[in-house]
Amino acid sequence: MAFKNAYVKSVYEDLVKKNEGQKEFLQAAQEILESLELIVEKRPEIEREHILERFVEPERLIQFRVAWLDDNNVVRVNRGYRVQYNSAIGPYKGGLRFHPSVNQSILKFLGLEQVLKNSLTTLPMGGGKGGSDFDPKGKSDKEVMRFCQAFMTELYRHIGADTDVPAGDIGVGGREVAYMFGQYKRLRNEFTGVLTGKGLSFGGSLARTQATGYGLCYFTQEALKTLKNDSFKGKTVAVSGAGNVATYAIEKAQSLGAKVVTCSDSNGWIYDPEGIDVALLKEVKEVKRARLTEYAAARKSAQYFEKKNGEHGVWQYKVDIALPCATQNELNLEDAKMLVKNGVIAVCEGANMPTELEAAHYLIDNGIIYGPGKASNAGGVATSGLEMCQNSARLSWTFEEVDSKLEAIMKNIFHNAHNTAVKYGVRENDLLTGANIAGFEKVCDAMLAQGVF
Ligand code: NDP
Numbered sequence: 001m002a003f004k005n006a007y008v009k010s011v012y013e014d015l016v017k018k019n020e021g022q023k024e025f026l027q028a029a030q031e032i033l034e035s036l037e038l039i040v041e042k043r044p045e046i047e048r049e050h051i052l053e054r055f056v057e058p059e060r061l062i063q064f065r066v067a068w069l070d071d072n073n074v075v076r077v078n079r080g081y082r083v084q085y086n087s088a089i090g091p092y093k094g095g096l097r098f099h100p101s102v103n104q105s106i107l108k109f110l111g112l113e114q115v116l117k118n119s120l121t122t123l124p125m126g127g128g129k130g131g132s133d134f135d136p137k138g139k140s141d142k143e144v145m146r147f148c149q150a151f152m153t154e155l156y157r158h159i160g161a162d163t164d165v166p167a168g169d170i171g172v173g174g175r176e177v178a179y180m181f182g183q184y185k186r187l188r189n190e191f192t193g194v195l196t197g198k199g200l201s202f203g204g205s206l207a208r209t210q211a212t213g214y215g216l217c218y219f220t221q222e223a224l225k226t227l228k229n230d231s232f233k234g235k236t237v238a239v240s241g242a243g244n245v246a247t248y249a250i251e252k253a254q255s256l257g258a259k260v261v262t263c264s265d266s267n268g269w270i271y272d273p274e275g276i277d278v279a280l281l282k283e284v285k286e287v288k289r290a291r292l293t294e295y296a297a298a299r300k301s302a303q304y305f306e307k308k309n310g311e312h313g314v315w316q317y318k319v320d321i322a323l324p325c326a327t328q329n330e331l332n333l334e335d336a337k338m339l340v341k342n343g344v345i346a347v348c349e350g351a352n353m354p355t356e357l358e359a360a361h362y363l364i365d366n367g368i369i370y371g372p373g374k375a376s377n378a379g380g381v382a383t384s385g386l387e388m389c390q391n392s393a394r395l396s397w398t399f400e401e402v403d404s405k406l407e408a409i410m411k412n413i414f415h416n417a418h419n420t421a422v423k424y425g426v427r428e429n430d431l432l433t434g435a436n437i438a439g440f441e442k443v444c445d446a447m448l449a450q451g452v453f
Pocket residue numbers: 099168169170171172173212241242243244245246264265266267325326327328350351352377378380381
């Protein structure tokens with residue numbers, strides 16, 4: 001750890017003491033605080049008003065029991081959470097994750113990242129995150145419904161269209177959002193835009209499903225154009241994951257003229273040198289909710305590899321662009337070295353914190369375009385913000401309207417991060433420092449203006 005500023009160092013050391021064992025949270029906090037040293041030195045009021053101590057501490061963390069009945073009428077118990085991180089610039093906003101690994105550390109890392117990400121969108125949204133250690137895999141549709149209803153039976157008292165607006169994340173898509181929305185509506189007897197990612201027949205926005213993956217490609221395209229005078233056209237791309245973000249990143253990259261040769265799930269990965277067949281991928285993952293082995297079985301050109309520890313997986317191939325879209329810490333220093341050796345020019349994150357910190361530094365030091373998730377995957381929450389706008393106005397925009405607003409927001413996020421990197425005198429491909437400072441500035445100004453809280 002290389003903190004140079006004594007104040008920032010003391011904030012981080014205090015955080016380590018108070019959050020023992022919270023590996024992911026401390027990793028995200030370290031990465032952000034390292035970048036913020038530069039602004040702390042320029043603006044003494046940050047230290048004087050103890051802004052960083054307040055910024056790293058969630059405003060509220062709610063943990064609750066979720067008891068539900070499985071198909072055999074056996075009682076099951078899970079843990080539910082909502083981390084309401086920062087409301088300085090708008091109501092708390094951020095996804096819900098259902099995955100067995102969910103704990104306070106993971107949700108606090110996601111919540112802290114979300115505060116900066118939402119600020120970067122320029123829309124008025126504070127940051128939050130939530131979820132449960134519930135595992136949707138292998139559950140029947142009715143079990144998922146009963147779990148979602150039980151989860152919302154507690155969560156509803158803490159959220160609201162002007163208070164806290166959840167959405168999807170890993171394990172939470174349109175089906176789960178719909179079950180939770182229905183339960184909220186019944187409990188409150190009100191129809192409001194309290195969740196985003198809703199179905200189109202009850203207040204959802206066109207293009208929200210595609211938004212994170214499409215937005216990632218708009219960001220990457222703008223970065224390629226500005227920093228390398230280049231584009232997706234004719235490029236070979238590696239993508240990880242095979243969920244919502246990965247699927248629409250693959251679709252957009254291919255429509256921009258690239259060939260995506262990989263995707264993955266938690267069991268293994270696909271290498272498809274002819275390019276991923278997106279229609280088949282959607283059929284396997286979205287319609288059948290099946291595993292990637294089914295994709296491989298249905299496509300001659302595809303090879304399936306089971307995941308074993310210590311392998312490079314999707315990062316071992318010779319590609320120009322890498323888009324990690326699965327989960328945190330899925331790209332380590334060895335993977336980064338492999339990608340650079342194979343001539344990668346850009347690594348832009350669809351997932352949250354998929355790249356380990358040393359790997360991110362290695363990429364930046366080697367002149368690679370590195371798009372940190374809080375900037376490059378902000379298209380999902382930005383379009384959630386557009387869904388909130390449409391709900392408040394009680395109207396809906398066309399796909400083209402939403403998509404063009406999304407593209408403009410993503411281009412603006414890239415330029416904001418890039419200009420901030422230049423302004424603060426770091427490498428111009430250091431979009432990590434640029435995004436952290438740019439996102440923080442607005443939150444910091446709002447916190448200073450609103451007095452001590
Ligand atoms: P999905 O649940 O739709 O897909 C997740 C994908 O990642 C699946 O292929 C899953 O495989 C794989 N995966 C999940 N956990 C692990 C793990 N521990 N190890 C290996 N693979 C794993 O989620 P999303 O596509 O929505 O989310 C993907 C990432 O994008 C997350 O980091 C999320 O926080 C981030 N994100 C999502 C946004 C959104 O709008 N949905 C917005 C911005 C960021 P398997 O099926 O085997 O579990």
